[in-house]
Amino acid sequence: MTELLRAWSPWSPADGLRWVAVGALGHVLVLVAWWLTASEEAFDAQVRWATLATAGFAIVSYADISWVLHARFSLIQRREALLPTVPIVNPPVMGSADAEGNDDRLVGGAGLGRYHRASCPMARQKDWPPLDRSVALAEGRRPCGVCAP
Secondary structure, rough: HHHHHHHHOOOOOOOOOHHHHHHHHHHHHHHHHHHHHHHHHHHHHHHHHHHHHHHHHHHHHHHHHHHHHHHHHHHHHHHHHHHHOOOOOOOOOOOOOOOOOOOOOOOOOOOOOOOEEEEOOOOOOOOOOEEHOOOHHHOOEEEOOOOOO
16 A cells, blocks of 8 residues: 555655655744743844744755645646647647638627637637627627637
8 A cells, every 4th residue: 555655655764764754943933032032032133033933944944845835846747647648730820720620710690799810719619600800899899709800
């Protein structure tokens, strides 16, 4: 069972020990600073202990952020190993027909408040007539938020 968890976990046992050790150090600094600040009566004497508490907080933050970033980096490496990136050979050019024959003409349905490109996923397989942009705007239609014509 532990081997399965190690295979699936983005962290090694050494990463876990490092996270615990650095986090514990930061928490100890914060607690010591709190304890020493509580025994001081003058504000000027408390400032140096508040600085120590801030350093402890920074150390805890470093431990947590490095822990999460290490996992993120590990997961990115796994994704790239499993799903290699495939370069796009011929990227589509705006204003031209795509592989499915759809183009960037403007279309819109009767009584609808928005107009779309013919290649928009919201307008695909709809039998909407072509529209002129000035006519669509004169009718009070707004551009689609998906295809942004």
